[in-house]
Amino acid sequence: MGKTKDIDALIELMAKLPGLGPRSARRAVLHLIKKRGILFAPLADAMQTVAATARECLNCGNIGTEDICDICSDDKRATGELCVVEDVADLWAMERAGVFKGRYHVLGGTLSALDSIGPDELRIPQLVDRIVAENIREVILALNATIDGQTTAHYIADQLPDVAVTSLAQGVPIGGELDYLDDGTITAALKARKSF
CATH class of the missing domain: 3.40.1360.10 (Dna Topoisomerase Vi A Subunit; Chain: A, domain 2)
Structure with a gap:
């Protein structure tokens, strides 16, 4: 696999992202290669721009492109x-x-x-x-x-x-079924109950 070392290196890097394992990373890289004209180049440019401009807000710790984020300003x-x-x-x-x-x-x-x-x-x-x-x-x-x-x-x-x-209130999520909830969630929901 020496002829694909650059592709393999990209797959390894992608596999380090949250939610992506080696198989998902391989599929993502193959998709990017197939769509290189409309996805790969713009993605690479966007990643390079964000790498150069992203910074932590000095006030709140949010991530943005200015010293003070949009929310704080x-x-x-x-x-x-x-x-x-x-x-x-x-x-x-x-x-x-x-x-x-x-x-x-x-x-x-x-x-x-x-x-x-x-x-x-x-x-x-x-x-x-x-x-x-x-x-x-x-x-x-x-x-x-x-x-x-x-x-x-x-x-x-x-x-x-x-x-x-x-x-924040804790308890049963909207759409949640009691049978699928853990004991701690049920306990918190019962303690935080309100009038109907």
């Missing part, structure tokens, strides 16, 4: 609400839903004693600074319902005694 989003998420993928998921109109703060992970990740390894000190600087009245903790996520949420809540701290 939008005055209409200065609502006094700040949604705290673990990573940029979570921020983008919240934006896709289109229901939150405030600003965000990306922590860059969660507290983890096993991985030696403390508050200073995350963007928690910057969060505390933003609360005062931006006159934040409510911090919404949109962290994953894992042990590390909940530990991080409790730590942050303890650091913010003068601000309303809320979290």
Whole structure:
């Protein structure tokens, strides 16, 4: 296979992407090669441009092409609400839903004693600074319902005694069937029940 080493190298790189294994990467590369005129060259150009221009927002940690992202620079989003998420993928998921109109703060992970990740390894000190600087009245903790996520949420809540701290509701997803849910989800849904 020495004559296809460049193609093999591309397949290996693609297989490192989330959601792609070696077989999926091979199919993707073959598709790109077949459609090289309309897909391959534009994709390569776009990747090169993004590699050169992408940067982390100095304010919230979002990814964009400017030092301050579009969300942070939008005055209409200065609502006094700040949604705290673990990573940029979570921020983008919240934006896709289109229901939150405030600003965000990306922590860059969660507290983890096993991985030696403390508050200073995350963007928690910057969060505390933003609360005062931006006159934040409510911090919404949109962290994953894992042990590390909940530990991080409790730590942050303890650091913010003068601000309303809320979290996303947890429980049965829309379209979910009880038989397919784990015990923790059912327990959280039952505790967060509301009048009908």
